[in-house]
Amino acid sequence: MSTGATADRETTAHRSRTHEVRNQARPAIGFNAFSGDVVLRAAIEREAPWAADRCAALGAAAGDEEVQELARLANRHLPELKTHDRFGNRIDWVEFHQSWHDLMKLAWKHEVPNLAWRTNQKNGHYARAVLSYVWNQVEQGTACPTGMAYAAYAGFKAEPALSIWAEKARGTEYEFSRAEVGEKPSVVIGYAMTEKQGGSDLRETQTTARFSHSGDYHGKTAHWYELTGHKWFCSVPQSDGFFTLAKVDGEVTCFFIPRTLPDGSYNRFLVQRLKDKAGNNSNASSEVEYDGTLAIRVGEEGRGIREILSHAHLTRLDFAIGSAGLMRQTLTLAMQHTGSRHAFGTTIADRPMMTSILADMAVEVEAATLMALRVAKATDQLDTDEHERLLARVATPAAKFFNCSRAPSIAYEALQCHGGNGFIEENPMARLYREAPLNSIWEGTANMMCMDVRRAMMKDARVIDALFDEVRPLKGQDRGFDAMVQHAELMVAEALREEFYARPMTEAVARVLQGAELMRHSTQEVVDMFLSTRNPGASGAWGAHYGTMGLAVTQPAARKVMERATVAS
Numbered sequence: 001m002s003t004g005a006t007a008d009r010e011t012t013a014h015r016s017r018t019h020e021v022r023n024q025a026r027p028a029i030g031f032n033a034f035s036g037d038v039v040l041r042a043a044i045e046r047e048a049p050w051a052a053d054r055c056a057a058l059g060a061a062a063g064d065e066e067v068q069e070l071a072r073l074a075n076r077h078l079p080e081l082k083t084h085d086r087f088g089n090r091i092d093w094v095e096f097h098q099s100w101h102d103l104m105k106l107a108w109k110h111e112v113p114n115l116a117w118r119t120n121q122k123n124g125h126y127a128r129a130v131l132s133y134v135w136n137q138v139e140q141g142t143a144c145p146t147g148m149a150y151a152a153y154a155g156f157k158a159e160p161a162l163s164i165w166a167e168k169a170r171g172t173e174y175e176f177s178r179a180e181v182g183e184k185p186s187v188v189i190g191y192a193m194t195e196k197q198g199g200s201d202l203r204e205t206q207t208t209a210r211f212s213h214s215g216d217y218h219g220k221t222a223h224w225y226e227l228t229g230h231k232w233f234c235s236v237p238q239s240d241g242f243f244t245l246a247k248v249d250g251e252v253t254c255f256f257i258p259r260t261l262p263d264g265s266y267n268r269f270l271v272q273r274l275k276d277k278a279g280n281n282s283n284a285s286s287e288v289e290y291d292g293t294l295a296i297r298v299g300e301e302g303r304g305i306r307e308i309l310s311h312a313h314l315t316r317l318d319f320a321i322g323s324a325g326l327m328r329q330t331l332t333l334a335m336q337h338t339g340s341r342h343a344f345g346t347t348i349a350d351r352p353m354m355t356s357i358l359a360d361m362a363v364e365v366e367a368a369t370l371m372a373l374r375v376a377k378a379t380d381q382l383d384t385d386e387h388e389r390l391l392a393r394v395a396t397p398a399a400k401f402f403n404c405s406r407a408p409s410i411a412y413e414a415l416q417c418h419g420g421n422g423f424i425e426e427n428p429m430a431r432l433y434r435e436a437p438l439n440s441i442w443e444g445t446a447n448m449m450c451m452d453v454r455r456a457m458m459k460d461a462r463v464i465d466a467l468f469d470e471v472r473p474l475k476g477q478d479r480g481f482d483a484m485v486q487h488a489e490l491m492v493a494e495a496l497r498e499e500f501y502a503r504p505m506t507e508a509v510a511r512v513l514q515g516a517e518l519m520r521h522s523t524q525e526v527v528d529m530f531l532s533t534r535n536p537g538a539s540g541a542w543g544a545h546y547g548t549m550g551l552a553v554t555q556p557a558a559r560k561v562m563e564r565a566t567v568a569s
Contacts, residue, residue, distance in 0.1 A: 234288045400439075
């Protein structure tokens with residue numbers, strides 16, 4: 001062989017060395033999102049140890065490579081509306097990629113929609129909240145139907161005519177079909193409330209209902225009405241049934257619409273189009289038309305908003321939990337990426353500024369998690385403990401407001417930790433970044449939640465007492481926490497005087513609840529970091545971004561907090 005040929009081969013080999021992949025981050029797979037999370041594991045050990053095995057089984061699925069691939073595929077292959085079949089018959093159906101159905105089967109198998117309604121053990125809502133938290137680290141589009149199925153059960157239990165739906169809502173075998181409810185092992189439930197005219201103001205509902213007849217429905221008497229109207233947002237339009245609102249003689253009334261009627265025929269539930277959304281792409285959201293649509297009245301005529309609000313506590317809890325779970329997933333991805341990619345002689349996570357950022361994010365995620373779980377604990381005692389019932393009235397909308405509003409900031413910072421690698425669709429960060437703002441919009445925007453907190457305080461002063469009774473036992477243990485309580489008391493007084501202060505008041509309520517839960521259940525490093533940076537007027541308080549905690553935080557303390565939050569392998 002000639003010298004020239006050898007040189008050419010060596011030159012080619014030298015050039016190809018630039019294609020050796022030696023410094024890319026490892027994917028966040030092969031971990032257990034429950035067992036590897038010290039905060040979550042300790043929470044279940046405290047409140048619902050009987051559910052630990054269930055949570056660990058789902059946690060393993062969340063870190064499984066094949067399950068994460070299902071999540072990617074479900075968001076890559078979008079749902080498609082099929083208004084008619086090939087023969088021209090109106091069917092109003094939605095087709096999904098098989099990955100969506102595989103995820104739904106997994107969620108139902110692990111009791112994500114209904115553990116609270118299936119168990120006789122203590123703190124079923126708490127355990128179910130942990131499952132939802134973990135599921136939101138799998139795929140958020142499918143978390144919409146799991147959350148709606150969870151909340152819907154309360155409506156079914158309150159209406160005798162819907163007892164068969166209550167039974168099927170407890171099922172664990174997902175089935176994608178148009179079979180009538182009596183033939184299904186479980187059901188998927190949707191909600192269709194919002195209209196073009198009113199948005200969040202449900203009093204402006206324009207859909208009308210006219211009494212049709214009363215008759216036997218699976219052994220109970222159902223009062224059937226014909227509905228006419230248009231709903232601007234209806235998620236999961238392929239569901240087996242829907243709660244909705246319509247006016248009877250001008251009064252808003254609650255109804256339930258079965259997609260398939262008792263005789264096997266399809267109800268007139270006309271899907272006009274699917275929404276082209278910024279995120280949540282795997283999940284179908286739609287506009288629907290009622291045109292003589294048959295619906296069962298739920299509760300009394302004219303009491304529809306009150307009826308729906310009985311479900312709202314559960315949906316709001318689920319959004320607070322879901323956003324905390326999404327925040328946890330983005331933090332896990334950021335820590336895995338920075339911990340396995342090198343720059344300037346160390347892993348990125350070991351660079352001092354990145355340590356500060358990750359620790360700051362970890363404190364925020366843990367605070368969000370514990371606050372949402374505190375609401376879940378109150379939910380378990382709504383009917384037995386007045387303090388818990390009153391506390392839940394303000395803590396639930398406050399947690400929904402704050403967690404859902406903070407999720408985008410955590411997702412943004414996690415994206416920064418990835419750099420350009422996080423901004424491509426092959427990386428789950430891109431999906432999570434688009435997903436992060438959504439929960440803040442669903443089931444009432446941030447301002448709606450703050451209005452609800454203020455309204456509850458004005459309606460019943462005992463909820464204010466319950467709020468401060470919750471944190472009073474911790475006063476005197478830390479000057480920073482005492483200052484936080486004092487600030488919350490001041491903001492409550494100002495917000496009661498003027499709505500203008502409702503939003504900062506609700507943030508103060510959320511922060512004091514977070515501080516109390518951290519003091520009860522976290523480490524001294526986390527507590528000190530939270531109180532020295534999230535406290536209004538504190539020395540060394542936050543800057544405008546994560547990682548700007550100031551002089552009150554040391555690098556060794558930040559490293560301990562970062563290590564506490566590590567989950568991924």
